[in-house]
Amino acid sequence: MTDRRERTGSRLLRLLTSLAWILLVVWVAVSVTFVLSRIVPADPARLAAGLDAGPEQVAEVRAEMGLDQPLAVQYGRYLGDLLTGDLGRSLQTRQPVIDDLLTALPASLELILASYLIYAVIGILAGIAWAYWPRGPHTLLLRFGAVIGVAVPVFWVGLVLQVVFAGKLQWFPVAGNFDYEGTGVPKVTGMGLVDTALTGQLPLIGEALRTLTLPVATLVVTHLAVTMTLMRSSLEEQLKRPYVRTARARGVKERRIVFVDALRNSLNPVVTMLGLQLGWSLGGVVIVEVIFSWPGFGRYAYQAFSAFDYNAIMAITLLSTVVFVTVNALVGMIYPMLDPRLKEAR
Amino acid sequence: MTRAHTAAPGGDTRRSRAPRRPTWSQLWAGATVLAIAALLLVPGWLAPSDPYHLDVSQRFQPPTAAHLFGTDDAGRDIFSRVVHGARYSIGTSVVVVTAAALFGTVYGAAAAWFGGALDRVLMRVVDVFLAFPYLVFAMAISASLGRGLTSALIALVALWWPSYARMVRGQVLSLIKDYHVRAARTLGASGPQILRWHVLPHTYDQVLVRYTLDLGQALIALTGLSFLGLGAQPPTPEWGLLIADAKQYALTAWWAAVLPGCVVFLVTLNFMSLGDRLRRRGGPR
Numbered sequence: 283m284t285d286r287r288e289r290t291g292s293r294l295l296r297l298l299t300s301l302a303w304i305l306l307v308v309w310v311a312v313s314v315t316f317v318l319s320r321i322v323p324a325d326p327a328r329l330a331a332g333l334d335a336g337p338e339q340v341a342e343v344r345a346e347m348g349l350d351q352p353l354a355v356q357y358g359r360y361l362g363d364l365l366t367g368d369l370g371r372s373l374q375t376r377q378p379v380i381d382d383l384l385t386a387l388p389a390s391l392e393l394i395l396a397s398y399l400i401y402a403v404i405g406i407l408a409g410i411a412w413a414y415w416p417r418g419p420h421t422l423l424l425r426f427g428a429v430i431g432v433a434v435p436v437f438w439v440g441l442v443l444q445v446v447f448a449g450k451l452q453w454f455p456v457a458g459n460f461d462y463e464g465t466g467v468p469k470v471t472g473m474g475l476v477d478t479a480l481t482g483q484l485p486l487i488g489e490a491l492r493t494l495t496l497p498v499a500t501l502v503v504t505h506l507a508v509t510m511t512l513m514r515s516s517l518e519e520q521l522k523r524p525y526v527r528t529a530r531a532r533g534v535k536e537r538r539i540v541f542v543d544a545l546r547n548s549l550n551p552v553v554t555m556l557g558l559q560l561g562w563s564l565g566g567v568v569i570v571e572v573i574f575s576w577p578g579f580g581r582y583a584y585q586a587f588s589a590f591d592y593n594a595i596m597a598i599t600l601l602s603t604v605v606f607v608t609v610n611a612l613v614g615m616i617y618p619m620l621d622p623r624l625k626e627a628r
Numbered sequence: 629m630t631r632a633h634t635a636a637p638g639g640d641t642r643r644s645r646a647p648r649r650p651t652w653s654q655l656w657a658g659a660t661v662l663a664i665a666a667l668l669l670v671p672g673w674l675a676p677s678d679p680y681h682l683d684v685s686q687r688f689q690p691p692t693a694a695h696l697f698g699t700d701d702a703g704r705d706i707f708s709r710v711v712h713g714a715r716y717s718i719g720t721s722v723v724v725v726t727a728a729a730l731f732g733t734v735y736g737a738a739a740a741w742f743g744g745a746l747d748r749v750l751m752r753v754v755d756v757f758l759a760f761p762y763l764v765f766a767m768a769i770s771a772s773l774g775r776g777l778t779s780a781l782i783a784l785v786a787l788w789w790p791s792y793a794r795m796v797r798g799q800v801l802s803l804i805k806d807y808h809v810r811a812a813r814t815l816g817a818s819g820p821q822i823l824r825w826h827v828l829p830h831t832y833d834q835v836l837v838r839y840t841l842d843l844g845q846a847l848i849a850l851t852g853l854s855f856l857g858l859g860a861q862p863p864t865p866e867w868g869l870l871i872a873d874a875k876q877y878a879l880t881a882w883w884a885a886v887l888p889g890c891v892v893f894l895v896t897l898n899f900m901s902l903g904d905r906l907r908r909r910g911g912p913r
Contacts, residue, residue: 307759314765318772433897435848437855437871438889441878445886449879456879565763569852573875583764587771588857599768606761 300611304604311603312364312596316357319592360596369600370593374585379597382582388472389459390571390578394563396475396494397501402556405506409513409552413521414540424510431507436566440500440573447496457575460490497574501566505559512555516548523547549620557613561606657905660898667714675708679865688881698883700874710888713865717854718895720777720866721846724784729839731785732792733831739793740800741823751797757790766849770858777866780859784849788842795838799831841903844896851892867892 327344335343344350348359363370369379412424448456460474465486467477474490520526521544529539559566564579571580579598586594650658666674676696683703691698697706739750766783773779803809804827812826853859854868862869867888874884 303759307756310756311760311765315768315772318768321772429897429900433844433848433900434893435851435855435868435889435896437852437868437875438886438893441871441875441885441889445878445882449882562761562763565761565767568763568767569855572856583767584856587767590771595768595771599764602761602764603759607759610759 300614304607304611307607308600308603312361312600313357315596315599316360319596320353320356364600369597372586372594373591374589374594379594382594383579383597383601385472386577386579386582388578389474389576390564390567390580392459392473392475392494393497393501393567393570393576393578394560397498397505398560398563400498401502401506401509401559404502405509406513406552408506409510410517410541410545412510412514413517416518424514427503428507428511431504431510434504436500436504436569437573439503440497440570443496443500444573454492454496457573458493459576459578460493465489497570497576500570500573505566508555508559509552513548513552516551517544520544520548546620550617553613553616553620557609557616561609564602564605653905657898657902661902664714664718664895664898667711668719671712671715675705675711677705677708679704679709679712680863681705688877690881691883691887697887698881700881700884701877706870706884706887709865709870710867710891713867713870713888716777716860716864716866717847717851717868717892720781721843721850724781724788724846724850725839725842727785728788728842729792729835732789733796733828733835735789736793736796736798737800737823737828737831740797740804741819741827747797751794754790754793757787758794760787762787763849766853767856767858770853775858775861777854777860777864780850780853783853784846788846792835792838795834796831799834800827803827803830837903837907839903840899840906844899844903847892847896847899 327340327347327349341350348356351359360370367380369383371377372379372382375382408424408427412421415421444456448454460478462469462474462477467481467486470477470480475487475494478486478490517540521540523544526539526544529543530536567576567578568580568583570576571578572584575581579601582594583598585591586598676694681704683699686695686699686703687701689695689699689703695705695707697710700706700709735750735754739747766780766787769783769786770779773782800823804822809822809826812822817826850859851866851868851871854866855872857869857872860866860869862873870888871885871892874881874888878885
């Protein structure tokens with residue numbers, strides 16, 4: 283049928299445009315960071331050559347790194363390397379940046395996935411509960427959580443949790459992720475909880491959980507509020523709509539109205555926000571990883587920014603941009619599933 | 629005559645009320661605004677001692693009446709440092725949001741006013757900016773410009789203005805179709821005159837709400853950058869830096885990290901509730 287063919291055609295077109303958009307944003311991001319990395323007051327060649335290098339040695343290193351070339355040549359070479367997957371070497375670790383990132387990412391992924399699952403689920407449930415039972419003593423707690431979540435700096439939450447639960451009460455370790463050394467746990471995924479779960483030994487799983495608790499709690503406290511308040515206000519707004527009144531007048535069960543009809547209509551902004559939060563997560567873990575010495579992407583980024591490790595910095599911005607844009611594009615594809623009107627409109 | 633329509637729509641229908649006793653929350657809002665203004669303008673009057681004065685014999689003193697927030701590893705009075713740091717932390721956040729709001733407003737208004745291809749190009753730029761993960765970019769920009777409060781400021785402004793541009797553009801687009809703008813045009817007002825007197829004033833309400841809410845968020849972002857060493861540099865008593873320094877001995881001297889953080893929280897909270905209050909006062913139009 284022509285109708286269907288037209289629809290697949292437009293769907294393909296949409297996919298292509300969003301792909302082109304992703305590429306454009308990534309290219310701009312790469313170019314911006316390239317420019318930024320070259321206007322830096324610190325001289326990367328001097329950093330790489332070491333403190334006691336003479337001017338000749340610095341010049342030698344500079345030529346070796348290709349930093350004596352005109353900017354356009356450097357830019358072209360950088361883009362070319364990028365296309366072949368070469369992100370250059372880190373000045374600090376002297377390893378290829380891609381290897382550094384690959385070793386650091388699992389630890390961050392563990393933090394991100396664990397906290398994301400918790401705050402997404404709790405945020406949605408708490409928001410629904412808040413809209414469904416708008417009065418009562420529990421709203422005090424929810425309001426408190428909402429206020430804390432938007433107004434409190436991440437580093438403060440992390441430090442307070444650390445001081446109280448690791449310092450005073452000593453329930454959790456102060457810093458670091460799951461320590462593989464001497465446990466005999468094979469490093470399969472690099473995520474402590476998953477790897478210990480694979481061995482099936484409860485005390486080890488408990489240990490992995492203990493190391494995860496404080497950083498994850500910090501992320502949950504600071505991310506929960508947005509989802510929760512958005513869910514609440516979105517659902518409350520739907521419950522004021524005429525169709526809800528009509529359904530009530532027709533005698534449809536209240537539960538069905540709230541949890542089936544209104545809930546589905548109210549999910550769109552929540553999904554957007556959850557998408558944004560997932561997209562931002564790589565940047566969001568930096569402070570938490572610094573506080574808890576969690577050896578992941580965030581701490582690597584922190585070290586790269588502090589030492590002006592420019593290859594690493596460019597790789598970090600590149601990776602987080604790719605993640606952010608891709609997640610947003612995926613969220614854009616989820617919309618029509620939630621809201622059939624969008625499907626028709628296109 | 630060009631000033632004819634500067635009043636908010638519906639402003640003339642508002643009844644003049646007899647002066648009422650302010651509510652407690654209004655008093656609280658007023659008091660916090662005054663307190664913040666005092667912190668910014670006359671920190672010397674509020675701080676009990678010199679924020680840079682080292683006294684090793686007084687190091688790691690827990691909070692007492694003499695040292696309200698205790699002392700740090702160099703024996704400096706933390707309360708005085710927090711008071712003097714307000715200028716750096718709050719002051720810079722105010723500059724960040726003000727610059728972003730001004731630039732974004734002009735940018736968005738220009739895009740909407742000229743429309744057509746220019747509008748499309750300008751808004752695509754905004755889209756690209758909004759498609760960057762701003763936290764990472766703030767860090768990258770700040771690190772590249774050389775670590776310092778100014779770099780952090782520039783980084784945050786560069787990433788903050790697009791949301792204002794988008795908001796103002798949307799408003800201006802709907803406003804320029806309004807009757808009062810058409811009337812002004814018929815009466816021969818020039819483009820800039822119309823924008824200045826008949827369109828932009830109506831966007832100020834929303835911009836102001838956003839501005840106030842953003843002050844708190846900018847404070848959190850700025851102190852975060854400083855906490856990572858990408859903002860203010862020692863010995864500035866900037867709040868994020870203060871907390872970063874105290875992080876090393878947080879387990880033995882908790883007050884040095886926790887109490888300044890409380891201040892960041894309280895200030896942010898007050899900006900947010902102020903913004904909320906403005907939003908509710910504006911009400912749904």
